[in-house]
Amino acid sequence: MAYPTELWSLIGLWTGWLLMLMIYSYPLYKENVTYRFAEHIFIAVFLAINLVVNFTNVMRICVTPLLGGDLLMIAPLIIGLLIYTMLIPEYRWISRYPIAILVGAGFGLGMRGVIKPSILDAVVSTITAPSAGGLMDWVNFLYIAVGLLSSIMYFLLTYEHTGVLQPPTRLGRLFIMIGLGAYFGNTVLFRFTMLTGRAQFFLQVLKIIPM
Amino acid sequence: MSGQNIFERLQNIDRRVFYWVLFITLMVPFIYPIGLPVKVVKNTRDLYEGITGDNINPGDIALMNFGYGVSAWSECAPGFTVSAKALFREGARIVFIGAHYDVELSFNKLKNDAAADFAGKVDGVDYVFLGYFAGGESAIAQLATDAWTVYPEDHYGTPVADIPLMQDFHGWQDIAVVLSSDTGDVGSYFLRQWQGAHGTKLAEIGIAMNGSTDYPYYLAGNFFGLSIGSRGGAELEVLIGEPGEATTAMDSINASHLLIVVAVILANVGYLLSRRQA
Numbered sequence: 282m283a284y285p286t287e288l289w290s291l292i293g294l295w296t297g298w299l300l301m302l303m304i305y306s307y308p309l310y311k312e313n314v315t316y317r318f319a320e321h322i323f324i325a326v327f328l329a330i331n332l333v334v335n336f337t338n339v340m341r342i343c344v345t346p347l348l349g350g351d352l353l354m355i356a357p358l359i360i361g362l363l364i365y366t367m368l369i370p371e372y373r374w375i376s377r378y379p380i381a382i383l384v385g386a387g388f389g390l391g392m393r394g395v396i397k398p399s400i401l402d403a404v405v406s407t408i409t410a411p412s413a414g415g416l417m418d419w420v421n422f423l424y425i426a427v428g429l430l431s432s433i434m435y436f437l438l439t440y441e442h443t444g445v446l447q448p449p450t451r452l453g454r455l456f457i458m459i460g461l462g463a464y465f466g467n468t469v470l471f472r473f474t475m476l477t478g479r480a481q482f483f484l485q486v487l488k489i490i491p492m
Numbered sequence: 493m494s495g496q497n498i499f500e501r502l503q504n505i506d507r508r509v510f511y512w513v514l515f516i517t518l519m520v521p522f523i524y525p526i527g528l529p530v531k532v533v534k535n536t537r538d539l540y541e542g543i544t545g546d547n548i549n550p551g552d553i554a555l556m557n558f559g560y561g562v563s564a565w566s567e568c569a570p571g572f573t574v575s576a577k578a579l580f581r582e583g584a585r586i587v588f589i590g591a592h593y594d595v596e597l598s599f600n601k602l603k604n605d606a607a608a609d610f611a612g613k614v615d616g617v618d619y620v621f622l623g624y625f626a627g628g629e630s631a632i633a634q635l636a637t638d639a640w641t642v643y644p645e646d647h648y649g650t651p652v653a654d655i656p657l658m659q660d661f662h663g664w665q666d667i668a669v670v671l672s673s674d675t676g677d678v679g680s681y682f683l684r685q686w687q688g689a690h691g692t693k694l695a696e697i698g699i700a701m702n703g704s705t706d707y708p709y710y711l712a713g714n715f716f717g718l719s720i721g722s723r724g725g726a727e728l729e730v731l732i733g734e735p736g737e738a739t740t741a742m743d744s745i746n747a748s749h750l751l752i753v754v755a756v757i758l759a760n761v762g763y764l765l766s767r768r769q770a
Contacts, residue, residue: 308511334593338626341644390633394684398714406712425711463704471567471701473518473748474722477741478566480518490522 284485284492298486301479428456499762510755517751521743528746530739535710536727539695539717543578543669550583552668553661557682558590558598559674564699565601568673570725570738571697573605575671578732580609584668585657586619589635589643591678595624596647605736616646616655623647632678633685636664636692664690673697679706687714697724 285291303319339361347354360379367376407429411418434446435453442450485492496504541547543554556576560568579586588599599621603610613619622643625631635642639662645651652658660666670692672679679696686692693716698706700721710718719728722745725738 305515309508309515311508330593334624335626338624342626342642346644386630390629391684393633394688396688398683398688398709398712402712402714403708406708460704464701467703468701469752470745470749471699471721473514473752474567474700474741474745475563476514477518477722477744477748480515480744481522481566481737481741484519484522 284488294486298483301483305479427452428460432456432460497765499758499765502758503762503766514748514751517747518744521747522740525740526743526746528743530723530726530730530742532727532730535707535718535720536724537717537731538710539575539697539719539724540578540728540731542693542695542716543575543584543671544582548579548582548584548668552582552584553587553657553666554579554584555587555589555667555670557670557672557674557678558588558592558595559672559676559678560598560699561592561594561675562597564675565598566737566741567699567721567725568675568697569598569601569605570722570736571719571728572671572673573602573736574725574728574732574734575697576602577606577609577734580606580613580618585617585660587657587661587667588619588621590624591628591674591676593624599647616650617657620655620657621647622652628678629681629685632681633689636686636690639663664692667692669693669695671695671697674702675699683709683714695719 285294300319300322303315304323306313307316339358343354343358343361347358360382363379364376366372407425411422431449431453433453434449435442435457437446437450440446481490484490548554556572556579558572576586588602589595590598592598610619615621623646625635625642627634627642631642640652640658643652646655646658664686667686670682670686672682672694674696679698679702682692682694687694694714695717696706696709696715697719698721700723703718703720706715706718706720709715719725722738722741725736726742729736729739
């Protein structure tokens with residue numbers, strides 16, 4: 282991508298650069314008026330875009346077909362509008378119905394597809410020994426199998442974790458700690474990658490490195 | 493402060509000093525690239541091979557979901573761009589959709605970064621950009637059974653009935669492969685509503701944070717391939733033979749990781765030494 286030459290693109294580029302610096306002034310210096318200014322702009326723009334996009338969607342998917350003669354579209358429109366009864370205390374109870382429909386549909390949809398990929402395939406994958414492959418495949422297989430069983434045992438709360446149950450549950454706790462540690466590490470690294478993108482942008486706008 | 497040793501001082505260092513060091517550390521490799529080699533791992537290679545060669549035919553339709561916003565461009569965009577390039581070079585047609593409000597910006601970036609591959613392609617025939625969809629998992633389930641009700645028109649307002657490519661796309665049975673690149677849960681919606689329900693071929697181009705949760709699905713065969721974060725993007729750039737954004741950023745990312753490793757070691761050594769002295 283070449284460095285922009287059009288006026289509006291240049292204004293957009295430098296505005297983004299300045300707003301980024303304003304936001305970073307908080308961690309790199311301290312809370313200040315420029316940070317708050319940029320923060321408020323961010324929230325306002327986000328809400329504005331959110332509103333416009335959702336309104337456009339309702340018009341496109343529901344209202345336009347309704348006006349075109351698809352009378353069934355009146356149903357989602359009314360159900361959606363009922364959520365706003367939440368704002369009127371005496372009719373607040375009505376809003377429970379659209380929420381119940383949303384939650385019910387969500388659970389129904391989720392359950393339909395979750396059993397195969399998240400339960401059956403996961404169990405089969407865990408208990409199937411590698412038919413080919415090297416030493417690392419076997420190490421991975423054993424690691425996952427032992428980790429899974431001991432972690433599940435850790436959550437067996439019906440029995441006290443003493444006697445025979447003590448070693449596997451302790452091992453399970455270790456596996457859970459390793460898992461959470463890896464997840465946390467990945468989270469930190471993901472944030473750093475995002476920061477890398479900003480560092481690259483910082484240098485690109487100043488033309489220190491090519492865009 | 494004067495009575496403290498070096499490790500105690502390091503433990504009490506102002507966080508802002510670390511942030512400055514980190515920010516500078518991230519920038520230096522961009523100015524003076526190191527050029528560390530990128531090793532391609534199996535899950536990334538499986539993804540690439542799954543969308544190239546005998547695994548995809550000219551005319552096949554691929555569904556590509558922008559499940560990331562502008563803030564995650566550095567993580568997701570490189571891998572997603574390489575995938576689009578690879579699919580176009582195999583003669584596949586692509587339907588682009590998005591789960592983020594700012595999907596148009598991400599699509600424009602993709603078109604810009606893969607300009608040479610888009611050059612010979614016709615909008616509406618070889619690819620279509622349907623834009624943002626609302627409704628989360630319900631919308632993705634509906635997309636599998638009746639795509640036209642989710643998208644009565646494309647992002648620019650053209651009715652889908654007037655788009656040649658959309659004549660061949662009505663639901664999951666018309667899609668050869670789904671590639672979803674996500675910072676959130678949208679990939680798991682495709683997993684449940686497309687792969688789980690219909691057996692659709694699915695791959696994830698995810699962020700590093702989700703690597704550990706996505707990987708079991710790759711091992712179980714639910715994802716035929718998996719690209720993890722910027723590193724995955726760099727690996728895909730190696731596979732297609734065109735170093736790009738992710739390859740350039742890898743030196744910087746590696747430098748930041750090294751800094752963290754050093755910081756963790758110093759903090760722990762300092763903690764252990766100060767505890768021993770106490």
